[in-house]
């Protein structure tokens with residue numbers, strides 16, 4: 001005979017999960033580290049470290065990134081028709097730090113080239129995906145930015161990993 005487990009009925013109270021408890025759970029997710037890049041209307045290169053790059057669809061090839069609503073780069077993503085995501089190699093932890101904390105001149109001393117869309121592709125990244133921005137969706141305190149991949153480049157190496165609030169290396 002089938003037993004029927006009791007099912008809790010909504011509404012569940014999201015507010016019951018404290019922000020720190022939520023962060024603690026999310027810290028258990030091992031993710032690759034990327035730098036999302038974009039050009040402003042004057043052509044200047046901007047970039048920020050992200051862990052939220054996610055492939056979404058194969059056909060068409062769609063990806064997403066999540067950007068904090070308070071991020072200074074958000075207007076540049078909004079103002080540009082393209083962006084790129086550069087998946088960092090394990091030797092690029094310093095770049096990850098620079099692109100998350102430096103207030104400006106993040107590209108100083110960084111080797112990069114403009115892709116077919118003009119979006120900055122960082123040398124040494126194990127993969128760079130150039131995207132045409134397709135839509136942006138506000139979700140809580142972040143914006144989800146969707147892009148269709150129009151060009152990719154890969155290079156040998158091992159990924160830089162972020163886990164339990166620290167950089168990790170495979171093997």
Ligand SMILES: Cc1cc2nc3c(=O)[nH]c(=O)nc-3n(C[C@H](O)[C@H](O)[C@H](O)COP(=O)(O)O)c2cc1C
Nearest residue numbers: 048049050051052066067068071072073099100162
């Ligand atoms: C490993 C790591 C992953 C991050 N992932 C994200 C992310 O997915 N989305 C985001 O908005 N910020 C993320 N950040 C924080 C941003 O890099 C940082 O807030 C941003 O560069 C600040 O830019 P601004 O000073 O120009 O506003 C991450 C930082 C680190 C170190």
